[in-house]
Amino acid sequence: MRIVVQKYGGSSVATPERIKNVAQRVKRKVDEGYKVLVVVSAMGKTTDNLIKLAREVSPKPDTRELDMLLATGEQISAALLAMALKDLGVRAKSFNAFQVRIRTTEEHTAARIVDIDDGVIFENLKDHDVLVVTGFQGVNEKGDLTTLGRGGSDTTAVALAAKLKVPCEIYSDVDGIYTCDPRIHPNAKKLKYITYDEALELTALGAKVLHSRSVEIAKKYNIPIYCASSFNEEEGTLVVERLPEWLEEPVVTGATISHGQIKVTVSYLPKDANLLTAIFNEVAKRLVNIDMISLVPSNGDLFLSFTILEDHREDLEKALQEALKGVEGWKSSYQGGFAKLSIVGVGMRTSPGVAARFFEALKRVGITPELVTTSEIKISCLVPEEKAEEALKEVIKEFEL
């Protein structure tokens, strides 16, 4: 039995016409002899609208109830697509996370998939050619519905592909992964291949073309992901372990911006490793992601700086209060209006001088870096929000992206 997982995102199922278009595409795959597991997102802006609706009722909605609400979006598209497929004579059936038993961790709005029951899938594939599965959702130990974080349908698709050891195709409104967001930079180049490591960095650093966790799973189980458009037949991008040997490795493969960053500085901390551990533990408990950490000692005290996303400010404040209970003299300050600009490329491992060129490009647009972090294959720099796009343009020119 040849099986493939296909995922269609929100824009691909935004209207009844587009759902019918997706049904045609899925049918073609069935006609080629495949059994298809289709993972769908909610139609268009449905998830955004549901979040807005929740906030009209409650300013900080209870997250269990929020997941209960958000999970309805994907159920709508799954049912509609199954109807459209049946009208084309395809033996199709829709499922929600509860029915295929997509088990996740506890955390509402940020759950991680633990396992999927392939028994239900194989049982249903006996007399169906297409199973349409709701993306983005799961069920936790308590039997409550959870969601996987914004953009999480990609992760449902790759997790299904990993469970069944089959390839995964992800269709959206762009025909592949580009050197940078093609909507903002129309001259961006489409990549034929990108490595898991690069895609992981790019998506974690703001490129929303794939859910970062989906790339993590693909890498772990070595599942190739093919990204392409649901609107045309253009050749897309293959996410793989290693670039083919004939392909020359570019020094920088891609660049991205993550908006809405706040720089946090905690001043006058006593030099005490236990305190640092306490801070990072409290932060982790509240699921606040911190990045670009810098520690500067001064006159026997420590100055700790890092970045967080705007949405996490309240939780961070609570974490600091808790971790530093009883400590005297410390102060925290928050400075908003930053973006994180990053370049990524496996070629950096072997090409010296990338950082120099990166900072030179930033200098040309009058930016002195605030905070910098690097890994073997990326450099990120905190820049003023209002200069971020201009800086990215300069970086694109420098590295011919």
Ligand code: ADP
């Ligand atoms: P879907 O709703 O199908 O999941 P998304 O909107 O989540 O689609 O992801 C596709 C979008 O990702 C594109 O419209 C594009 O603007 C954005 N994007 C950001 N960075 C990149 C990139 N490097 N390559 C391609 N698309 C990108």
Ligand code: ASP
């Ligand atoms: N519908 C969800 C969202 O908008 C999941 C997804 O699109 O992947 O975040």
Ligand code: MG
């Ligand atoms: Mg998406």
